[in-house]
Amino acid sequence: MKPVQAAVLGLATVATLFAVASIAADKPSASGNASPIYGVTLPDGYRKWELVGPALESAPLNELRTVVGNQIAIDAYQRGQLPFPDGAVLVKLAWKYTQSPDFEPALVPAHATTVQVMVKDSKKYAASGGWGYGRFINGKPVDEAQHQTCFACHASRVKDRDYVFTRLAP
């Protein structure tokens, strides 16, 4: 084999390996759908969970958001229980907002942006206040750098509420 042929074959092999790796990354898998650092995944059926409360994030985000919780989280909210018990899970859905075409004073959801998850496990996540974090776009976790910001922000602002921003809407 001539050196040029070998080089071409080598490049082709590398390209094939990248292609295989890319296909593998697109397939659903426990590791591929879990957040960096924490290993948090999107919980099944969260869209059916009970409302905690809505919020609007003004510029630059311009998002409407709604937090829902599993039964363990909702029960803790209703009892005013802090810290939240292990097993509590909170999910925040977010959408860019747009002016309603039907009623001018209203801002309503446009396209979905992120889904953000907090999972309480006081042993597994002892280093981050007992919570594991996951931030997802189109069902896929965002990168590690973004996940490094979660705990620092929650710890600096709402440590006294067990690191949870959202209160139960009355």
Place this chain on the structure above:
Amino acid sequence: MKPVQAAVLGLATVATLFAVASIAADKPSASGNASPIYGVTLPDGYRKWELVGPALESAPLNELRTVVGNQIAIDAYQRGQLPFPDGAVLVKLAWKYTQSPDFEPALVPAHATTVQVMVKDSKKYAASGGWGYGRFINGKPVDEAQHQTCFACHASRVKDRDYVFTRLAP
């Protein structure tokens, strides 16, 4: 009995009747908790219903709102089924909004204001597009004048979506 005694007794009787009437009005009853015109009541357990979507109403209302739906309504939304089938119920929860003390760019719920209900019954409510309306404050329906505005507004703006403003958030 002297005239003065009779007058005092008469006043006491009237006062007693008012007191009894007042107690009766405070007790939950089908008629007392049902909306004028439509006879719609707050459905049991609606706070556990599935999210349809959030919204923000700007000035003068300054409210955050979240619509939830019963399973019949959610199923219809997911199928894109119009008109909604009989039995569909939508509930809109509303709160005045306030700036979050924990995160400046966020507007979050303050005190609850109204809860508004739409009940689909194409025969019972044939005169109002198949929907009955109820608007409640602290669990009690507001007056008839306010209920006279519901259908006219929905009919003028979203008749082509079976009179329903809120879309299912993606």
